[in-house]
Amino acid sequence: MSAGQRPVELILARSLLATLSTPSFLVDEEGIVVFFNDAASVLLGVRYEEIGRMGPEQWGTAFGPLDRSGQPVPLEELPLTIALRRGHPSHARLRIRSVQGVESEIEAAAVPILTVQRTHGAMVFFWQVDER
Amino acid sequence: MKIWGARGSVPSPGPETVRYGGNTSCVQVTLSDGTLLALDAGTGIRSMGLALAEKERRINILLTHLHMDHIQGLMFFAPAFDPTSEIVIWGPEAPDASLRDRIARYISAPLSPVEVRELPCHVSFNEAPHTEWEIGPATIRAASVTHRGPTLGYRITEGDASLCYIPDHEPSLGADLAVDGDEWISGVELARGATVLMHDGQYTSDEYSQRVGWGHSRLSDALLFARRVEAQRLVVFHHDPLHSDDFLDVFHGSAVERWSDLGGAATELEFATERRELLVDRAPPSGRSS
Numbered sequence: 573m574s575a576g577q578r579p580v581e582l583i584l585a586r587s588l589l590a591t592l593s594t595p596s597f598l599v600d601e602e603g604i605v606v607f608f609n610d611a612a613s614v615l616l617g618v619r620y621e622e623i624g625r626m627g628p629e630q631w632g633t634a635f636g637p638l639d640r641s642g643q644p645v646p647l648e649e650l651p652l653t654i655a656l657r658r659g660h661p662s663h664a665r666l667r668i669r670s671v672q673g674v675e676s677e678i679e680a681a682a683v684p685i686l687t688v689q690r691t692h693g694a695m696v697f698f699w700q701v702d703e704r
Numbered sequence: 705m706k707i708w709g710a711r712g713s714v715p716s717p718g719p720e721t722v723r724y725g726g727n728t729s730c731v732q733v734t735l736s737d738g739t740l741l742a743l744d745a746g747t748g749i750r751s752m753g754l755a756l757a758e759k760e761r762r763i764n765i766l767l768t769h770l771h772m773d774h775i776q777g778l779m780f781f782a783p784a785f786d787p788t789s790e791i792v793i794w795g796p797e798a799p800d801a802s803l804r805d806r807i808a809r810y811i812s813a814p815l816s817p818v819e820v821r822e823l824p825c826h827v828s829f830n831e832a833p834h835t836e837w838e839i840g841p842a843t844i845r846a847a848s849v850t851h852r853g854p855t856l857g858y859r860i861t862e863g864d865a866s867l868c869y870i871p872d873h874e875p876s877l878g879a880d881l882a883v884d885g886d887e888w889i890s891g892v893e894l895a896r897g898a899t900v901l902m903h904d905g906q907y908t909s910d911e912y913s914q915r916v917g918w919g920h921s922r923l924s925d926a927l928l929f930a931r932r933v934e935a936q937r938l939v940v941f942h943h944d945p946l947h948s949d950d951f952l953d954v955f956h957g958s959a960v961e962r963w964s965d966l967g968g969a970a971t972e973l974e975f976a977t978e979r980r981e982l983l984v985d986r987a988p989p990s991g992r993s994s
Binding site: 576577578579580581583584586587588590591687688689 | 797798799834847848849850877878879886887888889890891892893
Protein backbone atom coordinates (compact mmCIF):
# COMPACT_ATOMS: atom_id res chain seq x y z
CA MET A 573 0.00 0.00 0.00
CA SER A 574 1.47 3.32 -0.95
CA ALA A 575 1.60 6.33 1.33
CA GLY A 576 -1.69 7.67 2.52
CA GLN A 577 -4.17 4.95 3.21
CA ARG A 578 -3.67 2.48 6.05
CA PRO A 579 -4.05 -1.26 5.49
CA VAL A 580 -7.71 -2.18 5.73
CA GLU A 581 -6.96 -4.35 8.77
CA LEU A 582 -5.80 -1.26 10.69
CA ILE A 583 -8.83 0.68 9.49
CA LEU A 584 -11.15 -1.99 10.86
CA ALA A 585 -9.15 -2.32 14.09
CA ARG A 586 -9.43 1.39 14.70
CA SER A 587 -13.15 1.14 14.16
CA LEU A 588 -13.39 -1.61 16.76
CA LEU A 589 -11.27 0.16 19.37
CA ALA A 590 -13.19 3.40 18.92
CA THR A 591 -16.37 1.65 20.00
CA LEU A 592 -14.92 -0.09 23.08
CA SER A 593 -14.89 1.04 26.67
CA THR A 594 -11.80 -1.06 27.23
CA PRO A 595 -8.79 1.26 27.22
CA SER A 596 -6.84 0.38 24.11
CA PHE A 597 -4.52 1.73 21.50
CA LEU A 598 -3.42 0.84 18.03
CA VAL A 599 0.11 0.83 16.65
CA ASP A 600 1.23 0.39 13.07
CA GLU A 601 3.89 -2.06 11.93
CA GLU A 602 6.64 0.34 13.01
CA GLY A 603 5.29 0.67 16.52
CA ILE A 604 3.90 4.14 16.00
CA VAL A 605 0.75 4.83 17.98
CA VAL A 606 -1.82 5.77 15.36
CA PHE A 607 -4.88 5.78 17.62
CA PHE A 608 -6.06 5.35 21.18
CA ASN A 609 -9.63 5.42 22.34
CA ASP A 610 -11.47 7.63 24.77
CA ALA A 611 -11.26 5.02 27.53
CA ALA A 612 -7.47 5.09 27.25
CA SER A 613 -7.46 8.84 27.28
CA VAL A 614 -8.92 8.76 30.79
CA LEU A 615 -5.78 7.00 32.06
CA LEU A 616 -3.38 8.90 29.83
CA GLY A 617 -4.90 12.26 30.65
CA VAL A 618 -5.08 13.40 27.06
CA ARG A 619 -7.16 12.63 23.98
CA TYR A 620 -5.54 11.19 20.88
CA GLU A 621 -6.76 14.10 18.81
CA GLU A 622 -4.78 16.44 21.08
CA ILE A 623 -1.42 14.81 20.55
CA GLY A 624 -1.66 12.77 17.34
CA ARG A 625 0.58 9.89 16.33
CA MET A 626 3.66 9.12 18.39
CA GLY A 627 6.72 7.00 17.88
CA PRO A 628 7.99 4.62 20.60
CA GLU A 629 10.45 7.16 22.00
CA GLN A 630 7.76 9.81 22.22
CA TRP A 631 5.18 7.74 24.02
CA GLY A 632 7.92 6.22 26.17
CA THR A 633 8.80 9.70 27.33
CA ALA A 634 5.21 10.80 27.68
CA PHE A 635 3.65 7.81 29.45
CA GLY A 636 6.42 5.49 30.71
CA PRO A 637 5.86 2.61 30.82
CA LEU A 638 7.65 1.93 34.07
CA ASP A 639 8.36 -1.18 36.11
CA ARG A 640 7.24 -1.55 39.71
CA SER A 641 10.36 0.23 40.94
CA GLY A 642 9.64 3.17 38.68
CA GLN A 643 12.31 2.45 36.09
CA PRO A 644 11.50 2.64 32.39
CA VAL A 645 10.74 -0.75 30.84
CA PRO A 646 13.04 -1.47 27.88
CA LEU A 647 11.24 -1.17 24.58
CA GLU A 648 11.99 -4.74 23.57
CA GLU A 649 10.29 -6.08 26.72
CA LEU A 650 6.99 -4.30 26.18
CA PRO A 651 4.01 -6.43 25.15
CA LEU A 652 3.42 -4.43 21.99
CA THR A 653 7.04 -4.83 20.89
CA ILE A 654 6.81 -8.56 21.43
CA ALA A 655 3.53 -8.71 19.54
CA LEU A 656 5.01 -6.78 16.62
CA ARG A 657 8.37 -8.49 16.42
CA ARG A 658 7.42 -12.05 17.31
CA GLY A 659 3.86 -12.09 16.01
CA HIS A 660 2.19 -13.48 19.11
CA PRO A 661 0.15 -12.01 21.96
CA SER A 662 1.97 -10.76 25.01
CA HIS A 663 0.94 -9.62 28.46
CA ALA A 664 2.59 -7.67 31.27
CA ARG A 665 1.92 -5.66 34.39
CA LEU A 666 3.27 -2.12 34.08
CA ARG A 667 2.96 1.36 35.44
CA ILE A 668 2.05 4.25 33.17
CA ARG A 669 2.12 7.94 33.80
CA SER A 670 -0.49 10.36 32.55
CA VAL A 671 0.53 13.68 31.02
CA GLN A 672 -0.45 15.21 34.37
CA GLY A 673 2.10 12.96 36.10
CA VAL A 674 -0.38 10.59 37.73
CA GLU A 675 0.92 7.02 37.77
CA SER A 676 -1.36 4.00 37.41
CA GLU A 677 -0.61 0.31 37.60
CA ILE A 678 -2.03 -1.54 34.64
CA GLU A 679 -2.24 -4.93 33.02
CA ALA A 680 -1.53 -4.68 29.30
CA ALA A 681 -2.19 -7.27 26.61
CA ALA A 682 -0.96 -6.79 23.07
CA VAL A 683 -2.35 -8.70 20.10
CA PRO A 684 -0.64 -8.58 16.70
CA ILE A 685 -2.66 -7.79 13.58
CA LEU A 686 -1.53 -10.45 11.16
CA THR A 687 -2.50 -11.12 7.57
CA VAL A 688 -1.28 -13.89 5.31
CA GLN A 689 1.71 -11.88 4.23
CA ARG A 690 2.82 -9.86 7.25
CA THR A 691 2.19 -8.04 10.51
CA HIS A 692 0.39 -4.78 9.98
CA GLY A 693 0.44 -3.58 13.58
CA ALA A 694 -0.93 -4.45 16.99
CA MET A 695 -3.78 -3.67 19.33
CA VAL A 696 -2.97 -3.11 22.97
CA PHE A 697 -5.66 -3.46 25.61
CA PHE A 698 -5.05 -2.39 29.16
CA TRP A 699 -6.87 -1.86 32.38
CA GLN A 700 -6.07 -0.37 35.73
CA VAL A 701 -5.43 -2.84 38.54
CA ASP A 702 -5.92 -2.57 42.25
CA GLU A 703 -2.47 -1.90 43.68
CA ARG A 704 -3.15 -3.49 47.07
CA MET B 705 -15.82 -2.76 -21.11
CA LYS B 706 -19.18 -4.46 -21.08
CA ILE B 707 -21.39 -5.15 -18.09
CA TRP B 708 -22.79 -8.69 -18.08
CA GLY B 709 -24.15 -8.62 -14.54
CA ALA B 710 -24.74 -5.71 -12.16
CA ARG B 711 -26.95 -7.27 -9.53
CA GLY B 712 -25.75 -7.96 -6.00
CA SER B 713 -26.28 -10.84 -3.62
CA VAL B 714 -28.44 -13.21 -5.67
CA PRO B 715 -29.65 -13.50 -9.28
CA SER B 716 -32.90 -11.62 -9.62
CA PRO B 717 -34.57 -12.43 -12.93
CA GLY B 718 -38.11 -11.35 -13.63
CA PRO B 719 -40.23 -8.78 -15.36
CA GLU B 720 -39.39 -6.16 -12.74
CA THR B 721 -35.61 -6.33 -13.41
CA VAL B 722 -35.38 -6.64 -17.19
CA ARG B 723 -33.82 -3.23 -17.81
CA TYR B 724 -31.05 -3.11 -15.20
CA GLY B 725 -30.74 -6.88 -15.32
CA GLY B 726 -30.87 -9.73 -12.84
CA ASN B 727 -27.48 -11.36 -13.35
CA THR B 728 -24.86 -11.04 -10.66
CA SER B 729 -21.48 -9.36 -10.93
CA CYS B 730 -19.47 -9.72 -14.12
CA VAL B 731 -17.78 -7.08 -16.24
CA GLN B 732 -15.87 -7.85 -19.42
CA VAL B 733 -12.83 -5.68 -20.10
CA THR B 734 -11.21 -5.83 -23.53
CA LEU B 735 -7.77 -4.23 -23.62
CA SER B 736 -6.37 -2.43 -26.65
CA ASP B 737 -4.63 -5.55 -27.99
CA GLY B 738 -7.71 -7.70 -27.53
CA THR B 739 -6.64 -9.23 -24.21
CA LEU B 740 -9.76 -10.28 -22.32
CA LEU B 741 -10.45 -9.81 -18.63
CA ALA B 742 -13.54 -10.77 -16.67
CA LEU B 743 -14.09 -8.91 -13.45
CA ASP B 744 -15.85 -11.43 -11.24
CA ALA B 745 -17.70 -14.52 -12.31
CA GLY B 746 -21.25 -14.01 -11.14
CA THR B 747 -24.05 -15.38 -13.27
CA GLY B 748 -23.39 -12.68 -15.86
CA ILE B 749 -20.28 -14.54 -17.00
CA ARG B 750 -22.47 -17.23 -18.55
CA SER B 751 -23.73 -14.76 -21.16
CA MET B 752 -20.23 -13.40 -21.63
CA GLY B 753 -18.91 -16.88 -22.38
CA LEU B 754 -21.62 -17.51 -24.93
CA ALA B 755 -20.90 -14.21 -26.67
CA LEU B 756 -17.15 -14.70 -27.05
CA ALA B 757 -15.81 -15.50 -30.47
CA GLU B 758 -14.08 -18.82 -31.10
CA LYS B 759 -10.68 -17.18 -31.15
CA GLU B 760 -11.15 -15.56 -27.77
CA ARG B 761 -9.94 -18.43 -25.63
CA ARG B 762 -7.39 -16.88 -23.30
CA ILE B 763 -9.16 -15.13 -20.46
CA ASN B 764 -8.04 -13.70 -17.14
CA ILE B 765 -10.75 -13.74 -14.48
CA LEU B 766 -10.19 -11.32 -11.61
CA LEU B 767 -12.28 -12.32 -8.61
CA THR B 768 -12.83 -9.72 -5.92
CA HIS B 769 -13.89 -12.38 -3.43
CA LEU B 770 -15.53 -15.77 -3.31
CA HIS B 771 -19.08 -15.02 -2.25
CA MET B 772 -21.52 -16.89 -4.44
CA ASP B 773 -22.74 -13.86 -6.36
CA HIS B 774 -19.18 -13.43 -7.64
CA ILE B 775 -18.33 -17.03 -8.59
CA GLN B 776 -21.61 -18.75 -9.34
CA GLY B 777 -21.22 -18.37 -13.10
CA LEU B 778 -17.87 -20.16 -13.24
CA MET B 779 -19.59 -23.50 -13.64
CA PHE B 780 -21.54 -22.17 -16.61
CA PHE B 781 -18.76 -20.32 -18.41
CA ALA B 782 -18.52 -21.98 -21.82
CA PRO B 783 -14.75 -21.49 -22.27
CA ALA B 784 -14.18 -23.52 -19.10
CA PHE B 785 -15.47 -26.56 -20.99
CA ASP B 786 -13.38 -25.97 -24.10
CA PRO B 787 -10.03 -27.79 -24.10
CA THR B 788 -8.54 -25.03 -26.27
CA SER B 789 -9.24 -22.38 -23.63
CA GLU B 790 -6.69 -21.02 -21.21
CA ILE B 791 -8.22 -19.44 -18.13
CA VAL B 792 -6.23 -17.69 -15.43
CA ILE B 793 -8.14 -17.00 -12.24
CA TRP B 794 -6.91 -14.36 -9.81
CA GLY B 795 -8.34 -13.73 -6.37
CA PRO B 796 -7.67 -12.83 -2.75
CA GLU B 797 -5.44 -14.94 -0.57
CA ALA B 798 -6.72 -16.38 2.69
CA PRO B 799 -4.98 -18.01 5.63
CA ASP B 800 -6.91 -21.27 5.56
CA ALA B 801 -6.56 -22.56 2.00
CA SER B 802 -5.30 -21.75 -1.49
CA LEU B 803 -7.48 -19.93 -3.99
CA ARG B 804 -7.85 -23.14 -5.96
CA ASP B 805 -9.00 -25.14 -2.95
CA ARG B 806 -11.46 -22.48 -1.89
CA ILE B 807 -13.01 -22.31 -5.35
CA ALA B 808 -13.11 -26.11 -5.38
CA ARG B 809 -15.48 -25.97 -2.44
CA TYR B 810 -18.03 -24.74 -4.98
CA ILE B 811 -16.88 -26.69 -8.03
CA SER B 812 -17.16 -30.07 -6.32
CA ALA B 813 -19.80 -32.45 -5.02
CA PRO B 814 -22.44 -32.02 -3.84
CA LEU B 815 -22.74 -28.49 -5.24
CA SER B 816 -21.40 -29.35 -8.67
CA PRO B 817 -21.45 -32.40 -10.96
CA VAL B 818 -17.82 -31.81 -11.96
CA GLU B 819 -14.63 -31.18 -10.04
CA VAL B 820 -12.04 -28.49 -10.77
CA ARG B 821 -9.59 -31.15 -11.97
CA GLU B 822 -12.16 -32.33 -14.50
CA LEU B 823 -12.57 -28.97 -16.24
CA PRO B 824 -11.49 -29.48 -19.85
CA CYS B 825 -9.85 -26.05 -20.16
CA HIS B 826 -6.34 -25.16 -19.08
CA VAL B 827 -7.04 -23.38 -15.81
CA SER B 828 -4.64 -21.89 -13.29
CA PHE B 829 -5.18 -20.08 -10.02
CA ASN B 830 -3.15 -17.19 -8.67
CA GLU B 831 -3.48 -15.31 -5.42
CA ALA B 832 -3.35 -11.65 -6.45
CA PRO B 833 0.10 -10.16 -5.78
CA HIS B 834 0.60 -7.32 -3.36
CA THR B 835 2.42 -5.40 -6.04
CA GLU B 836 1.25 -4.37 -9.48
CA TRP B 837 1.44 -6.88 -12.27
CA GLU B 838 0.94 -6.88 -16.01
CA ILE B 839 -1.72 -8.56 -18.11
CA GLY B 840 -1.31 -7.74 -21.79
CA PRO B 841 -0.87 -4.01 -22.15
CA ALA B 842 -2.51 -3.24 -18.80
CA THR B 843 -1.16 -2.82 -15.32
CA ILE B 844 -3.27 -4.49 -12.65
CA ARG B 845 -3.35 -3.48 -9.04
CA ALA B 846 -5.32 -5.16 -6.27
CA ALA B 847 -5.97 -3.95 -2.75
CA SER B 848 -7.93 -5.26 0.21
CA VAL B 849 -11.13 -3.36 0.93
CA THR B 850 -13.69 -3.47 3.72
CA HIS B 851 -16.19 -6.25 3.12
CA ARG B 852 -16.98 -9.54 4.83
CA GLY B 853 -14.00 -11.86 4.42
CA PRO B 854 -10.91 -11.44 2.23
CA THR B 855 -11.99 -9.05 -0.52
CA LEU B 856 -10.13 -7.11 -3.17
CA GLY B 857 -10.80 -4.14 -5.36
CA TYR B 858 -9.00 -3.92 -8.70
CA ARG B 859 -7.58 -1.13 -10.76
CA ILE B 860 -6.80 -1.77 -14.42
CA THR B 861 -4.66 0.87 -16.07
CA GLU B 862 -3.76 1.09 -19.72
CA GLY B 863 -2.07 4.23 -20.92
CA ASP B 864 -3.59 7.11 -19.01
CA ALA B 865 -7.01 5.47 -18.63
CA SER B 866 -7.98 3.45 -15.61
CA LEU B 867 -10.94 1.41 -14.46
CA CYS B 868 -11.35 0.87 -10.74
CA TYR B 869 -13.72 -1.93 -9.78
CA ILE B 870 -14.89 -2.18 -6.15
CA PRO B 871 -18.28 -3.90 -6.34
CA ASP B 872 -18.54 -4.93 -2.69
CA HIS B 873 -17.33 -2.27 -0.33
CA GLU B 874 -18.36 -0.55 2.90
CA PRO B 875 -15.91 2.34 3.23
CA SER B 876 -17.97 4.06 5.91
CA LEU B 877 -17.70 1.16 8.33
CA GLY B 878 -16.06 2.79 11.32
CA ALA B 879 -15.09 5.85 9.33
CA ASP B 880 -16.72 9.13 8.49
CA LEU B 881 -16.24 9.74 4.79
CA ALA B 882 -16.83 13.45 5.24
CA VAL B 883 -14.45 13.96 8.13
CA ASP B 884 -11.77 11.29 8.46
CA GLY B 885 -8.43 11.59 6.73
CA ASP B 886 -7.59 9.51 3.67
CA GLU B 887 -5.47 7.14 5.77
CA TRP B 888 -8.62 5.78 7.44
CA ILE B 889 -10.79 5.35 4.35
CA SER B 890 -10.72 1.93 2.68
CA GLY B 891 -10.20 1.96 -1.07
CA VAL B 892 -9.07 5.57 -1.40
CA GLU B 893 -5.61 4.79 -2.72
CA LEU B 894 -6.92 2.29 -5.23
CA ALA B 895 -9.64 4.53 -6.63
CA ARG B 896 -7.97 7.91 -6.61
CA GLY B 897 -8.39 9.70 -9.93
CA ALA B 898 -9.79 6.68 -11.77
CA THR B 899 -11.24 7.34 -15.21
CA VAL B 900 -14.16 5.09 -14.34
CA LEU B 901 -15.04 3.90 -10.85
CA MET B 902 -17.48 1.00 -10.57
CA HIS B 903 -18.61 0.98 -6.96
CA ASP B 904 -21.06 -0.66 -4.65
CA GLY B 905 -24.17 1.43 -4.10
CA GLN B 906 -26.56 -1.26 -2.98
CA TYR B 907 -28.59 0.35 -0.24
CA THR B 908 -30.77 3.31 0.48
CA SER B 909 -29.90 5.14 3.69
CA ASP B 910 -32.86 3.53 5.44
CA GLU B 911 -31.80 0.06 4.31
CA TYR B 912 -28.21 0.69 5.33
CA SER B 913 -29.22 1.63 8.86
CA GLN B 914 -30.42 -1.97 9.26
CA ARG B 915 -27.42 -3.51 7.49
CA VAL B 916 -24.35 -1.79 8.88
CA GLY B 917 -21.45 -4.22 8.74
CA TRP B 918 -22.89 -6.34 5.93
CA GLY B 919 -20.13 -5.07 3.67
CA HIS B 920 -22.03 -2.82 1.28
CA SER B 921 -22.50 0.88 0.69
CA ARG B 922 -25.48 3.08 0.86
CA LEU B 923 -25.78 5.16 -2.27
CA SER B 924 -24.87 8.40 -0.51
CA ASP B 925 -21.56 6.91 0.63
CA ALA B 926 -20.78 5.67 -2.88
CA LEU B 927 -21.31 9.19 -4.20
CA LEU B 928 -19.24 10.76 -1.44
CA PHE B 929 -16.47 8.23 -1.93
CA ALA B 930 -16.37 8.85 -5.68
CA ARG B 931 -16.18 12.60 -5.25
CA ARG B 932 -13.56 12.25 -2.57
CA VAL B 933 -11.25 10.18 -4.81
CA GLU B 934 -12.02 12.47 -7.74
CA ALA B 935 -13.12 9.69 -10.04
CA GLN B 936 -13.90 11.00 -13.50
CA ARG B 937 -17.01 8.86 -13.79
CA LEU B 938 -19.00 6.75 -11.32
CA VAL B 939 -20.92 3.65 -12.28
CA VAL B 940 -23.10 2.56 -9.36
CA PHE B 941 -23.00 -1.21 -9.16
CA HIS B 942 -24.25 -4.23 -7.20
CA HIS B 943 -27.94 -3.36 -7.20
CA ASP B 944 -29.97 -4.83 -4.40
CA PRO B 945 -32.08 -7.82 -5.52
CA LEU B 946 -35.16 -6.16 -4.02
CA HIS B 947 -34.74 -3.04 -6.15
CA SER B 948 -36.92 -3.14 -9.25
CA ASP B 949 -36.26 -1.23 -12.45
CA ASP B 950 -38.81 1.38 -11.45
CA PHE B 951 -37.24 1.72 -8.03
CA LEU B 952 -33.76 2.08 -9.54
CA ASP B 953 -35.01 4.80 -11.88
CA VAL B 954 -36.18 6.82 -8.89
CA PHE B 955 -33.03 5.93 -6.96
CA HIS B 956 -30.94 7.17 -9.87
CA GLY B 957 -32.87 10.43 -9.89
CA SER B 958 -32.08 11.00 -6.24
CA ALA B 959 -28.45 10.11 -6.92
CA VAL B 960 -28.18 12.75 -9.64
CA GLU B 961 -29.50 15.38 -7.22
CA ARG B 962 -27.08 14.38 -4.49
CA TRP B 963 -24.24 14.11 -7.02
CA SER B 964 -24.98 17.63 -8.19
CA ASP B 965 -24.95 18.86 -4.59
CA LEU B 966 -21.47 17.37 -4.30
CA GLY B 967 -20.32 19.21 -7.40
CA GLY B 968 -20.62 16.39 -9.92
CA ALA B 969 -22.11 16.58 -13.40
CA ALA B 970 -25.05 14.34 -14.24
CA THR B 971 -23.14 12.95 -17.23
CA GLU B 972 -20.46 11.59 -14.89
CA LEU B 973 -22.86 9.32 -13.03
CA GLU B 974 -24.80 6.28 -14.11
CA PHE B 975 -26.33 3.13 -12.70
CA ALA B 976 -24.86 -0.07 -14.09
CA THR B 977 -27.10 -1.75 -16.63
CA GLU B 978 -26.67 -5.24 -18.00
CA ARG B 979 -25.24 -5.31 -21.57
CA ARG B 980 -24.11 -1.71 -21.25
CA GLU B 981 -20.81 -0.98 -23.00
CA LEU B 982 -18.41 1.79 -22.06
CA LEU B 983 -15.22 2.98 -23.67
CA VAL B 984 -12.84 3.76 -20.82
CA ASP B 985 -10.80 6.65 -22.09
CA ARG B 986 -9.26 9.68 -20.48
CA ALA B 987 -11.59 11.80 -22.52
CA PRO B 988 -15.18 11.75 -21.24
CA PRO B 989 -16.23 8.11 -21.70
CA SER B 990 -18.68 7.41 -24.46
CA GLY B 991 -21.36 4.82 -23.99
CA ARG B 992 -23.44 2.71 -26.28
CA SER B 993 -26.11 0.17 -25.63
CA SER B 994 -26.21 -3.16 -27.36
